[in-house]
Amino acid sequence: DSGVTQTPKHLITATGQRxxxxxxxxxGDLSVYWYQQSLDQGLQxxxxxxxxxxxxxxNILERFSAQQFPDLxxxxxLSSLELGDSAxxxxxxxxxDSQETQYFGPGTRLLVL
Amino acid sequence: QQQVKQSPxxxxxxxxxxxxxxxxxxxxxxxxxxxxxxxxxxxxALLIAIRPDVSEKKEGRFTISFNKSxxxxxxxxxxxxxxxxATYFCAARWEDKIIxxxxxxxxILP
Numbered sequence: 001d002s003g004v005t006q007t008p009k010h011l012i013t014a015t016g017q018r019x020x021x022x023x024x025x026x027x028g029d030l031s032v033y034w035y036q037q038s039l040d041q042g043l044q045x046x047x048x049x050x051x052x053x054x055x056x057x058x059n060i061l062e063r064f065s066a067q068q069f070p071d072l073x074x075x076x077x078l079s080s081l082e083l084g085d086s087a088x089x090x091x092x093x094x095x096x097d098s099q100e101t102q103y104f105g106p107g108t109r110l111l112v113l
Numbered sequence: 114q115q116q117v118k119q120s121p122x123x124x125x126x127x128x129x130x131x132x133x134x135x136x137x138x139x140x141x142x143x144x145x146x147x148x149x150x151x152x153x154x155x156x157x158a159l160l161i162a163i164r165p166d167v168s169e170k171k172e173g174r175f176t177i178s179f180n181k182s183x184x185x186x187x188x189x190x191x192x193x194x195x196x197x198x199a200t201y202f203c204a205a206r207w208e209d210k211i212i213x214x215x216x217x218x219x220x221i222l223p
Contacts, residue, residue: 002156002158004156033211042202042213042214042215042216043157043202043213043216044213045210045211045212045213048209055209056208056209056210058210090156090157092156099145099206099209099210099211100145100147100162100206101159101162102159102211103158103159104149104156104157104158105156106154106155106156107155107156
């Protein structure tokens with residue numbers, strides 16, 4: 001158990017809908033990262049927050065947004081969902097903003113029908 | 114090129130053998146190279162990492178060999194066990210982003 005929690009574990013929704021994925025980092029970790037894992041694209045970095053501020057941005061679509069709250073938990077919002085958004089979404093956390101030693105959560109499996 | 118090319122895609126090794134997973138990159142600005150292990154239904158877990166100024170790093174049965182001039186690095190697992198069966202990802206950091214290879218599915222036969 002990495003100490004990172006993600007909810008929900010599974011999510012089934014329809015195209016065009018909007019969903020929110022939630023992540024609680026390990027106690028004391030200030031950085032939160034979001035990743036998308038799919039069979040064809042592999043593991044792709046989406047975005048990093050450090051202590052409430054956006055720190056780095058990867059291949060995140062404009063339909064997706066994220067934020068980190070004062071209690072350091074983070075939410076990833078996915079809107080106008082398409083079939084191709086079906087994937088595993090992982091959150092990771094680390095103590096610092098250096099992207100090193102990331103601890104991954106168990107993931108949220110999203111299925112868009 | 115902001116890619117990390119990983120091979121092979123899958124690998125089957127007898128227990129006690131030494132599986133080797135290779136990765137190659139083009140971008141000399143990559144400055145940190147971690148390896149992650151992922152079991153089915155779980156998130157990736159950091160296994161071992163190396164910086165480009167070091168040619169080898171060992172942690173337990175896991176060794177990274179790093180060849181800066183060839184822009185290649187590899188993971189060796191000594192005395193492999195069935196419990197090592199998992200998917201392994203190499204990765205590299207560039208401009209605050211971790212870029213992952215496509216992964217290698219490793220199966221260790223008992």
